[in-house]
Amino acid sequence: MDKRIPVVVIRELSETNHILSALKNYGIECAEITFRTACAEDAIKLAVKNFPEMYIGAGTVINAEQCERALAAGAKFIVSPGLSESVAKICKEKNVPYYPGCVTPTEIMQALELGITTVKFFPANIYGGLKAIKALSAPFPQVKFIPTGGIDQNNLEEYLSCDKIFAVGGSSFVEEALKAYEK
Amino acid sequence: MDKRIPVVVIRELSETNHILSALKNYGIECAEITFRTACAEDAIKLAVKNFPEMYIGAGTVINAEQCERALAAGAKFIVSPGLSESVAKICKEKNVPYYPGCVTPTEIMQALELGITTVKFFPANIYGGLKAIKALSAPFPQVKFIPTGGIDQNNLEEYLSCDKIFAVGGSSFVEEALKAYEK
Amino acid sequence: MDKRIPVVVIRELSETNHILSALKNYGIECAEITFRTACAEDAIKLAVKNFPEMYIGAGTVINAEQCERALAAGAKFIVSPGLSESVAKICKEKNVPYYPGCVTPTEIMQALELGITTVKFFPANIYGGLKAIKALSAPFPQVKFIPTGGIDQNNLEEYLSCDKIFAVGGSSFVEEALKAYEK
Numbered sequence: 279m280d281k282r283i284p285v286v287v288i289r290e291l292s293e294t295n296h297i298l299s300a301l302k303n304y305g306i307e308c309a310e311i312t313f314r315t316a317c318a319e320d321a322i323k324l325a326v327k328n329f330p331e332m333y334i335g336a337g338t339v340i341n342a343e344q345c346e347r348a349l350a351a352g353a354k355f356i357v358s359p360g361l362s363e364s365v366a367k368i369c370k371e372k373n374v375p376y377y378p379g380c381v382t383p384t385e386i387m388q389a390l391e392l393g394i395t396t397v398k399f400f401p402a403n404i405y406g407g408l409k410a411i412k413a414l415s416a417p418f419p420q421v422k423f424i425p426t427g428g429i430d431q432n433n434l435e436e437y438l439s440c441d442k443i444f445a446v447g448g449s450s451f452v453e454e455a456l457k458a459y460e461k
Numbered sequence: 462m463d464k465r466i467p468v469v470v471i472r473e474l475s476e477t478n479h480i481l482s483a484l485k486n487y488g489i490e491c492a493e494i495t496f497r498t499a500c501a502e503d504a505i506k507l508a509v510k511n512f513p514e515m516y517i518g519a520g521t522v523i524n525a526e527q528c529e530r531a532l533a534a535g536a537k538f539i540v541s542p543g544l545s546e547s548v549a550k551i552c553k554e555k556n557v558p559y560y561p562g563c564v565t566p567t568e569i570m571q572a573l574e575l576g577i578t579t580v581k582f583f584p585a586n587i588y589g590g591l592k593a594i595k596a597l598s599a600p601f602p603q604v605k606f607i608p609t610g611g612i613d614q615n616n617l618e619e620y621l622s623c624d625k626i627f628a629v630g631g632s633s634f635v636e637e638a639l640k641a642y643e644k
Numbered sequence: 645m646d647k648r649i650p651v652v653v654i655r656e657l658s659e660t661n662h663i664l665s666a667l668k669n670y671g672i673e674c675a676e677i678t679f680r681t682a683c684a685e686d687a688i689k690l691a692v693k694n695f696p697e698m699y700i701g702a703g704t705v706i707n708a709e710q711c712e713r714a715l716a717a718g719a720k721f722i723v724s725p726g727l728s729e730s731v732a733k734i735c736k737e738k739n740v741p742y743y744p745g746c747v748t749p750t751e752i753m754q755a756l757e758l759g760i761t762t763v764k765f766f767p768a769n770i771y772g773g774l775k776a777i778k779a780l781s782a783p784f785p786q787v788k789f790i791p792t793g794g795i796d797q798n799n800l801e802e803y804l805s806c807d808k809i810f811a812v813g814g815s816s817f818v819e820e821a822l823k824a825y826e827k
Contacts, residue, residue: 542753
């Protein structure tokens with residue numbers, strides 16, 4: 279996966295092509311389309327069809343029903359703000375990567391019990407940022423993190439320089455990509 | 462509910478009338494009586510009987526047994542420092558509002574799975590305050606929060622000005638009410 | 645238990661005697677040997693045999709399988725970075741103290757439901773330190789904490805002066821003990 283995972287909120291289905299083209303143009307080959315909006319499901323279908331070379335997943339998936347819908351729409355990975363055991367089980371069964379948000383040692387241990395070793399860390403800037411990730415890595419050397427929240431050009435390199443970082447997530451990458459594309 | 466939820470710790474049953482009168486006099490029509498003290502159960506009974514116009518609930522309810530006792534005493538809502546699935550189920554069955562404390566995305570997702578969309582956020586000042594609540598609101602736009610811990614006259618308005626805040630909790634409202642009443 | 649719990653990472657079995665002798669010499673009669681390293685199990689066996697007067701436990705135990713192995717090796721107490729219900733049940737059955745890491749009110753309530761009233765608080769420096777422990781103690785007066793992470797000579801006394809602290813954990817005690825021993 280790309281080291282930057284753009285969190286894409288699509289409010290109108292018609293924006294889908296524009297936003298994904300902008301990301302591609304910006305050198306980002308993946309997108310986490312959030313399941314928060316009414317058109318998210320259709321946007322994923324459209325994105326998967328029109329950008330088959332990109333790695334399209336669904337974000338903000340908070341329960342089993344949304345997970346089933348996201349996978350049916352073609353999502354190639356699933357992200358949740360927190361950890362859902364039922365979503366984890368569906369993804370395991372269908373062999374789709376699941377990145378649940380885990381911020382406490384207990385939550386990370388639950389992820390490990392479910393066979394998950396890469397977790398989202400959200401909201402990263404609130405819960406201690408890179409310092410927290412390094413502290414959590416001591417007892418969990420096998421875990422990689424996807425910090426999300428408050429990450430932008432100012433701290434991106436610092437995050438990515440840590441070998442515990444699988445990738446970083448954020449909506450700022452979308453804004454940057456759009457800015458560059460619309461120039 | 463009132464936008465201010467006073468967390469009332471009653472150490473002697475005889476204090477009940479005085480404290481609730483002070484709250485009423487201060488313009489607060491509800492009270493969360495904590496289940497931490499030996500006389501809490503009797504205090505709730507007394508408060509419900511003597512102040513039928515007030516909205517009396519039980520706080521610091523940490524297990525099913527306490528929840529049953531609090532409801533039997535007449536509590537009209539239940540608050541926990543964290544989330545208890547068994548307390549949630551009892552409250553749902555009896556159609557009583559339950560406000561569990563949730564501070565991580567995983568805990569909020571568990572509350573949503575139980576049909577709960579208003580959660581306590583405790584200790585608010587430790588876990589990022591309003592900044593954390595705003596960050597958590599991005600993936601959880603349907604959730605309202607009751608921040609509790611470290612809230613007083615200095616930051617009350619700031620909290621209440623955010624549309625994600627259902628109400629704020631705290632013992633400071635009790636102290637203020639008593640001060641005004643005892644003058 | 646000693647008020648200082650040294651978190652001991654043993655990379656080579658041959659280090660075991662030297663490290664434990666250093667701790668004893670430094671006045672520390674217990675050791676939490678982490679289950680992170682390949683030789684951890686053998687190190688616990690060796691430590692229990694060679695230092696029968698010391699209180700030897702296993703740390704970083706993250707699942708039932710590791711717990712069974714640690715107990716079979718002779719561990720007298722079990723520590724986890726987070727809370728594992730399955731580890732808690734094994735320890736209860738075998739009557740061995742279990743100190744799970746709990747940082748949110750929900751996690752503390754889960755520990756209480758399992759009959760646990762002493763919890764690890766990790767990473768302490770990231771999640772609010774002593775201020776957090778004091779805030780959490782308001783609704784949980786029955787709970788004692790073992791803060792771990794970022795504790796050293798600079799803040800040890802401050803932590804230990806709080807009556808909510810059962811003990812403090814850290815690798816810094818090992819470093820100090822080795823320094824004193826190797827002089």
